[in-house]
Amino acid sequence: MTQQTVDRRQFIVSVALAAGGMALGIVPAAARERAGAQGPWATDDPGATELSPWIEIARDNTVTFLVPTPEIGNGAMTQAAMNITEELACDWSRVKVEFCSIRRNYMEHGVYDSGFLPFFGGHGTDKVRMHHELQLGASARERLRTAAAQHWGVPLATIEAKDSLLTHTPTGRRLTYGEVATAAAKVRLASEPKLKSPDQWTFLGKASPSKLNIPQIVTGKAVYGIDVQVPGMVYAALKQSPVQGGKLKSHKPEAVLGMPGVRAVVVIDREKTPGTPVPGKATWGYSTNQLQSGVAVIADHYWQAKTALDALPVEWDAGPGAKWDTVEQIYGAARALHDRPGGKVLRESGNVDSVTDGRTVQGTYSTPYCENAAMEPLNGTAVVTKDGAEIWCPTQDLLQAYWVAIDESGMRPEKVRLHECYVGGAYGRRTQADDVRVVIAIAREYPGVAVKTIWSREECFQQGRYRTPITTQFKAVLDERGYPRAVTGKAVFVGTHPLFQLPLGYSDVPYFTSGIIPNVRLSAASLPVNILDGAFRGPCYNSHAFLVETFIDECAAAAGIDPLEYRLHLVSRWDKSWGDCLRVAAEKAAWGRPLPPGEGRGIAITSWPNGAIHNFGTIICAVAHVKVTRRGELEVKQLDYAFDCGRVANHDAVRAQIQGGAIFGMNVALNEQLTVKAGEIVERNFDHYPMLRLGDKLPQVNVHFDALSGYKRWDIIGESPVGPVGPAIGNAIFRATGKRLRTTPFRDHDLSWT
Amino acid sequence: MTAVRLRVNGAEHEVDADSSTPLLWVLRDHLGLTGTKYGCGIGECGACTVHLDGTPVRSCMLRLATLAGADVVTIEGLSDKGGHVLQRLWAEMNVPQCGYCQAGMLMAAAGLLKRNAHPSEDDIDAAISNICRCGTYPRIRAAILRAADAGSAPEAGSPEKS
Missing domain, CATH: 3.10.20.30 (Beta-grasp domain)
Incomplete structure (x- = not known):
């Protein structure tokens, strides 16, 4: 550990921790308000301000935390603040949070850089960063206590720190944190304070505060990317090749340049990308976010830009993607790969070819293209001059966005300023920064003026980076008891990029890894297509969960064994959590209690992100109770979830993520699919892409905390619930109707029964 | 123009x-x-x-x-400084996730309460057709029901969650 004194006006001590930095400073409240006046982002001028990197205590006792994690709806920002608050012992009602400056991180050599994916929106309880945040809070608290002891000339042990107050316990004298912060910042500690053990926590795991930005959300004041206002700002409406991979052939700007408010028509072309001038450090690299050929109209107002774009004559060269007449043709080509050699073997044990005797269960299970459909359409605002670039955007990953902005502007990193806004949903869509690249590319063509580019909803649908469709052929040979002696799986990913061909939820499932099935061979191949796939809440896991858990349910049915009992056996050689989650969810859902005809319960269990590591990730089980009328109308009456993420830091936040994830995953299973015509995505808005609403008889979603193992981890929650809900509903439909659904969406199936 | x-x-x-x-x-x-x-x-x-x-x-x-x-x-x-009963309950009951749809949800819900001060669950489900991709519907319904129970001016600050 090193210490240094930073000589700035009111800015005091900087303690460099292992993987980043901390500083405690005091700033006048007015200065703080100016810094954060326009949006939720922090100032990003190191050296030009007295503000400190992580914790700022204002004279009025307001505590501001500057955090690296975006806020995409899961409360990662609030969680970071909770972590610091636990040790700082500050008054939660006076806590504010802002997004740190990623440029400052670069220029100050990683002051915010700690833990796994430090600038990613999904990890509020990352182990390393959580520890760092606790240490920051403890370190600041001890400096404040020391300063108070020095102020009164009393022993340190007599000072209590609580709720942003320092009390001299023998006399009851008090000082606020704000009153001593300046002095505290001059304190040097002989050593960093020891942290409380988790069982001494009074806030983490105990309190369930609502997200800190809700007061802004409910008054319309929260600044999402689309809400950014920059003086002199103009607007751009965007159209990229409707067949992904196609190219702009011709367009006639003169046809629209005379329309009201229109300023320019610009072309988006990846040949113009300058590239980063220094070696880049983008989280996910640059290959997933290259420009797609397109055109944009820039005007004084968005409606003018959109109106002119709609009137702009454009011709496209569709390219090779046009060969796909229908989406069925694509899926057919993927299924054809099941019978061809050459797939990559992901897991192999025993010898599946040696097992020939026994009852066989075989089927092909598939998931379709889906669109992330975040409610905030893709957007961003940028100004590019010869001296630098500045961008305001709702990204899921600041580091990725920053380096893509550098790559597309060609500017050196210190000349690129990027301001994080609130994110109006993302579910993976805003991880790769392809949106940021387009925003910069357009602004670069209209230099010196801030340009806000907004994708229309139709453009979002046509230019998605869609859920990777997967089709898997499974075959099991059952032993005399009915359990698999051998399982063969052949998965085919539809898409080109290796980053989105993840085996999570497939080759890491304990059924296949724990040895309970002696002979296993799981392989994967991929089908190149023009349509771009990407991250979709729990990438690939959201498909594998359905494919695997439907297949296993079919095995149980073929064996004539209760699906709960069947799974309990298949997880019996792995972590106890799996059995606990199954048992708790089943018991709470009254598993086994008789139901009237046309009703059924189904069960499924999954884990994110990797089931093959002991005591890792979130194991999660769902039981669905459905009712299907004879005419085939489906109602999901109830969902019961049991899960194990180790421990829970904010119970209500976890409950909210599971409730919401259940409905998200249910919509995926029941409703969602994109189709293709001549290489283009057909569905372009919510009128052709049904979304569950309050009027759709939504199920009661019960979240049970009884399967928590207490193992010392606070693992991620948001992705996990989308896994088991689809197969649980599908398996329940089978029990209710006798119909086995091997593909989603379920609305495509005739569920009528007699 | x-x-x-x-x-x-x-x-x-x-x-x-x-x-x-x-x-x-x-x-x-x-x-x-x-x-x-x-x-x-x-x-x-x-x-x-x-x-x-x-x-x-x-x-x-x-x-x-x-x-x-x-x-x-x-x-x-909708209110002076976020004081509408629904705004207060939205915060207290941690209704929003990403929050982007919630302004529309709140305006729809406030409109419902204006014409029907005590809506049933079915009334709520029928009246509010807005989309929330995060799936906050159960909390939206619960918050509206509580606003209806509470009448026009419930006390804020109860820590109870849905």
Whole structure:
């Protein structure tokens, strides 16, 4: 550990921790308000301000935390603040949070850089960063206590720190944190304070505060990317090749340049990308976010830009993607790969070819293209001059966005300023920064003026980076008891990029890894297509969960064994959590209690992100109770979830993520699919892409905390619930109707029964 | 371009914009009221819900030309400093996730309570057709029911969650 004194006006001590930095400073409240006046982002001028990197205590006792994690709806920002608050012992009602400056991180050599994916929106309880945040809070608290002891000339042990107050316990004298912060910042500690053990926590795991930005959300004041206002700002409406991979052939700007408010028509072309001038450090690299050929109209107002774009004559060269007449043709080509050699073997044990005797269960299970459909359409605002670039955007990953902005502007990193806004949903869509690249590319063509580019909803649908469709052929040979002696799986990913061909939820499932099935061979191949796939809440896991858990349910049915009992056996050689989650969810859902005809319960269990590591990730089980009328109308009456993420830091936040994830995953299973015509995505808005609403008889979603193992981890929650809900509903439909659904969406199936 | 006079959140405005401009973009681009959100542009999602003459409407479907003399209330004008019972319960019950759709949800819910102070679950489900991709529907319903139970002015601050 090193210490240094930073000589700035009111800015005091900087303690460099292992993987980043901390500083405690005091700033006048007015200065703080100016810094954060326009949006939720922090100032990003190191050296030009007295503000400190992580914790700022204002004279009025307001505590501001500057955090690296975006806020995409899961409360990662609030969680970071909770972590610091636990040790700082500050008054939660006076806590504010802002997004740190990623440029400052670069220029100050990683002051915010700690833990796994430090600038990613999904990890509020990352182990390393959580520890760092606790240490920051403890370190600041001890400096404040020391300063108070020095102020009164009393022993340190007599000072209590609580709720942003320092009390001299023998006399009851008090000082606020704000009153001593300046002095505290001059304190040097002989050593960093020891942290409380988790069982001494009074806030983490105990309190369930609502997200800190809700007061802004409910008054319309929260600044999402689309809400950014920059003086002199103009607007751009965007159209990229409707067949992904196609190219702009011709367009006639003169046809629209005379329309009201229109300023320019610009072309988006990846040949113009300058590239980063220094070696880049983008989280996910640059290959997933290259420009797609397109055109944009820039005007004084968005409606003018959109109106002119709609009137702009454009011709496209569709390219090779046009060969796909229908989406069925694509899926057919993927299924054809099941019978061809050459797939990559992901897991192999025993010898599946040696097992020939026994009852066989075989089927092909598939998931379709889906669109992330975040409610905030893709957007961003940028100004590019010869001296630098500045961008305001709702990204899921600041580091990725920053380096893509550098790559597309060609500017050196210190000349690129990027301001994080609130994110109006993302579910993976805003991880790769392809949106940021387009925003910069357009602004670069209209230099010196801030340009806000907004994708229309139709453009979002046509230019998605869609859920990777997967089709898997499974075959099991059952032993005399009915359990698999051998399982063969052949998965085919539809898409080109290796980053989105993840085996999570497939080759890491304990059924296949724990040895309970002696002979296993799981392989994967991929089908190149023009349509771009990407991250979709729990990438690939959201498909594998359905494919695997439907297949296993079919095995149980073929064996004539209760699906709960069947799974309990298949997880019996792995972590106890799996059995606990199954048992708790089943018991709470009254598993086994008789139901009237046309009703059924189904069960499924999954884990994110990797089931093959002991005591890792979130194991999660769902039981669905459905009712299907004879005419085939489906109602999901109830969902019961049991899960194990180790421990829970904010119970209500976890409950909210599971409730919401259940409905998200249910919509995926029941409703969602994109189709293709001549290489283009057909569905372009919510009128052709049904979304569950309050009027759709939504199920009661019960979240049970009884399967928590207490193992010392606070693992991620948001992705996990989308896994088991689809197969649980599908398996329940089978029990209710006798119909086995091997593909989603379920609305495509005739569920009528007699 | 024609100048159209309308009242927004109690203040008179004269908007000089293309007459085809939807109210949504009048509010956002011309009046700087960005609390009202663009979600679909075709009246499907409800993110742009505002009150027109006291009734919830999809502002993306209303053209400026038709709005002379209209009285519009947006999320910014729903209450003074976020004091509407629904706003308070939304925070207390941790309703929003990403929050982007919630201005529209709140305007739809406030409109419902205005015409039906004690809606049943079915009334709520029938009245609110807005889309929330995060899936906050159960909490939205619970918060509206609690607002109805509480009458017009419940005490804020109860720590109870749904």
